[in-house]
Amino acid sequence: MLRTHTLGKRLVVTGLVGCIMALCIAITPADARRRHAKRTASYNPPYSDMIVDVKTGKVLHATSPDALRHPASITKVMTLYLLFERLERGAMTLNTELKVSGNAASQPPSKLGVRAGQTIDVEDAIKAVVTRSANDVAVVIAENIGGSESAFANMMTKKARSLGMSRTVYRNASGLPNPGQVTTARDLTVLARAIQDRFPKYYGYFQTHSFEYGNQVIGNHNRLLGRVEGVDGIKTGYTRASGFNLMTNAKTSDRHVVGVVLGGRTAAVRDNAMVSLIEDGLERAYAGTRQTPVFAEKATSRRTTVAKANINSIQDDEVDTTASTTPAPLPPSAASVPVRKAQADKPIRPVVTSAANAASTATPAVNTTPNLRWKAGAPSVIPANAQAYAAPARDTPSDLTKMLTKDEGKKALATPAKVTASAWVIQLGAPDSEAKARALLANAKDKSGRTLAKMAPLTEKISSAGTTLYRARFSGFTEQSDALTACTALKRNGFTCFAARG
Numbered sequence: 001m002l003r004t005h006t007l008g009k010r011l012v013v014t015g016l017v018g019c020i021m022a023l024c025i026a027i028t029p030a031d032a033r034r035r036h037a038k039r040t041a042s043y044n045p046p047y048s049d050m051i052v053d054v055k056t057g058k059v060l061h062a063t064s065p066d067a068l069r070h071p072a073s074i075t076k077v078m079t080l081y082l083l084f085e086r087l088e089r090g091a092m093t094l095n096t097e098l099k100v101s102g103n104a105a106s107q108p109p110s111k112l113g114v115r116a117g118q119t120i121d122v123e124d125a126i127k128a129v130v131t132r133s134a135n136d137v138a139v140v141i142a143e144n145i146g147g148s149e150s151a152f153a154n155m156m157t158k159k160a161r162s163l164g165m166s167r168t169v170y171r172n173a174s175g176l177p178n179p180g181q182v183t184t185a186r187d188l189t190v191l192a193r194a195i196q197d198r199f200p201k202y203y204g205y206f207q208t209h210s211f212e213y214g215n216q217v218i219g220n221h222n223r224l225l226g227r228v229e230g231v232d233g234i235k236t237g238y239t240r241a242s243g244f245n246l247m248t249n250a251k252t253s254d255r256h257v258v259g260v261v262l263g264g265r266t267a268a269v270r271d272n273a274m275v276s277l278i279e280d281g282l283e284r285a286y287a288g289t290r291q292t293p294v295f296a297e298k299a300t301s302r303r304t305t306v307a308k309a310n311i312n313s314i315q316d317d318e319v320d321t322t323a324s325t326t327p328a329p330l331p332p333s334a335a336s337v338p339v340r341k342a343q344a345d346k347p348i349r350p351v352v353t354s355a356a357n358a359a360s361t362a363t364p365a366v367n368t369t370p371n372l373r374w375k376a377g378a379p380s381v382i383p384a385n386a387q388a389y390a391a392p393a394r395d396t397p398s399d400l401t402k403m404l405t406k407d408e409g410k411k412a413l414a415t416p417a418k419v420t421a422s423a424w425v426i427q428l429g430a431p432d433s434e435a436k437a438r439a440l441l442a443n444a445k446d447k448s449g450r451t452l453a454k455m456a457p458l459t460e461k462i463s464s465a466g467t468t469l470y471r472a473r474f475s476g477f478t479e480q481s482d483a484l485t486a487c488t489a490l491k492r493n494g495f496t497c498f499a500a501r502g
Contacts, residue, residue, distance in 0.1 A: 045243030047263035049273065050185040051281040054193055054256040055290040060281045061498065063491070065186040068167065069262045072237030072245050073110075073133045074183075075175030077191055078156045080129060083122070083141050084199040094123040103149070104139035107174065111136040112213065126202075127211040131220045133236070135174040142173035149173055160187065162297040163194050177239050185260045192234060192247050192258040194295040206233030206249075223271050224248060230282065236267075244270040250278045255285040276429055276496055283430070284498070419458045421502030424477035426487045428497045430469040434459050437470035444474075444495055451489045475502060 048064040059065070086092040097119035105116040112134040114120055120128075125141055128134040139149055146152030149172055156170035165187035171178040196203040210219045221236045230250040237245035244264035250257050259277050264270025428444055431437045441457035455476040462469050477483040483499035490497050 043243075043265055045241065045263040045265065047243070048185040049259070049261045049277060050189050051257055051259040051277045052189045052193070053281070053285045054258055055286045055288070055292065057292040058286075060257065060284055061277055061496075062185070066167065066184050068182045068184060069245075070177075070181060070239060070242035071168075071175055071183045071188065071262075072239045072242040073175040074188060074235050074237040074245050074247050074260075075156075075170065075173065075181065076129050076133060076138050077188075077195060077235050077247060078159065078170065079138050079141055079152075079173045080126060080202075080205075081191070081195050081198075082145060082152070082155060082159060083126065084195070084202045086145060087122070087202060088199065092122055094121065094126075096122045098122060098125055098140050098144045100136075100140050101143055104136050104143060107135040107139050108176065110134060112218075114140065124211075124213060126205050127208050128213065128218070130205050130208050130233075130235075131211060131218045133221055135176055138174040139172075159297075160191075163190055163295065164298065165190050175237055175239070177241065185262055188247055188260040188262075189258050192249060192260065195234075196249060197295045203233070206235070222246070222248075223267065224274065228275060228278070231278070238267075246270050246274050248274055248278065250282060252282055254287040255282050257281040257285050273496075279430060280427070280496070280498060284500075419456045419475055421458060421460075421473070422475045422477055423502055424480050424483040424499060425458065425473045425475050425502045426477070426483050426490070426497050426499050428472045428474075428490070428495055430462070430471050432469055434461070434470045437472040440472045441474065444490060444493075447493050448486075448490060451486050455486070477502075 046064075046067065046069065048067050048069055050062045050065045051060045052058070053060055083092070087094070098121070100114045100116055100118045100120065102116040105114055110133050112120075112128045112132060114136055120137065120140060125137050128137040129141070142149045142152035146155055152173055153170045156173070157168070160168040160170070165183070168183040168187045169180060171181040175181070207225065208220060209225065210217055212218075222233065223236075224231045224246075225233065228250070230252050231248055232251065233249050235247045242262065244261075244267050246259075246261045246264070248259045248261075250259070257278060259274055259281065261270050261274050261277070264273060428440055429437075431440060437459045438457065441459070445452045445455075445457065452474055455474040458471075458473040458475045460471040460473065462471060474486070477486070477499075480499060487497045487499050
């Protein structure tokens with residue numbers, strides 16, 4: 001009787017295992033990709049971006065730069081700012097041991113896995129925050145400096161005010177979901193400039209590709225680091241409410257910009273957006289002697305104005321989850337970017353929020369190419385057009401002609417008539433082949449209606465430092481105002497562009 005019962009149990013277990021295996025086989029990689037694409041198509045976090053010329057302080061491009069957004073793990077840049085202050089003053093050294101509390105050890109991923117009662121030295125703490133974006137270590141830093149994470153968050157907010165970050169409020173040191181933790185693209189460009197100005201000795205840690213801790217080898221979340229020449233940091237971030245965020249610093253031999261992208265639908269969308277913005281920004285950045293002074297902090301009052309936002313974040317920071325829960329909307333003061341019902345074939349629709357922002361795109365282009373290119377083995381730079389921005393990471397094509405209809409493709413690849421640049425032109429990007437540039441122009445003209453009906457597509461080959469790019473431009477504008485109006489209309493259709501003299 002006992003043997004029969006045991007045999008029955010074995011048969012049941014075997015049957016269950018078989019069912020589980022059958023289910024695993026039934027869910028193919030193609031099925032998983034289709035499900036991921038469906039979830040991605042319905043995800044459309046509010047978007048902002050900004051590129052600033054570090055030498056002059058001039059805004060080279062901005063989309064909703066003052067709209068309230070959640071910083072996610074970009075928060076940790078301020079956490080490290082306060083730690084670098086302690087190092088600079090001698091209150092701590094790189095060898096100082098930081099105590100790990102139970103509260104710090106219990107933080108959700110991403111985390112290093114430190115345990116309550118242990119210690120971690122300052123240098124390893126810095127590297128863990130930069131590479132893994134470790135939430136547990138961010139809290140360790142906060143508690144060892146501020147006594148508690150909440151007290152440290154107040155210190156972070158006060159420091160933000162002293163730097164001129166007028167709309168930023170911190171509630172924690174990690175960037176984990178908190179409805180009251182808000183910032184703007186403009187404020188984060190201020191922080192990006194300030195941390196490297198103030199702490200050139202320690203800023204280099206943001207270039208850390210990987211580090212070893214115990215038996216772990218931990219890589220950096222920043223996919224542009226080491227793949228795009230000129231990029232030397234600094235920080236990624238993600239929560240469900242924020243979307244995919246990135247703060248970046250990029251330099252060539254004579255140009256220097258910082259950029260922020262907030263609210264990418266996927267990491268690939270975010271990265272492609274940043275590459276395009278950096279490329280255009282460096283091309284137009286000032287190549288002379290720096291004109292802006294090094295950041296000086298201002299005294300702040302004891303009372304700090306607290307901004308409010310009502311967004312319910314639900315996912316752990318730096319975890320690319322595909323949960324279908326939708327975050328609650330921003331309040332009217334923060335919701336500068338209209339969030340439409342997402343569709344697979346529709347782009348994120350960034351909108352220039354003011355005439356001042358539109359005017360900032362009118363900087364004449366410089367006839368030299370920045371030393372910025374994907375290194376060997378990395379994917380080609382994807383021009384910033386609507387379809388490329390809307391596609392999930394796995395669907396990002398290497399050639400824009402794949403996204404056009406058959407007739408559009410023929411039109412894009414046909415040899416164009418010779419076009420002469422007018423007094424003013426608008427530029428949509430600078431792909432690495434003429435075919436991509438013409439495809440981008442054809443796609444823009446097709447989706448622009450009357451805006452570009454009388455304008456002529458123009459490609460210009462430019463080469464420098466062994467790199468060849470093709471500017472994708474529209475000619476036919478006699479007045480700057482007309483070029484700016486057309487560019488604004490294109491941005492509303494999901495394209496990145498700027499006005500320049502012909």
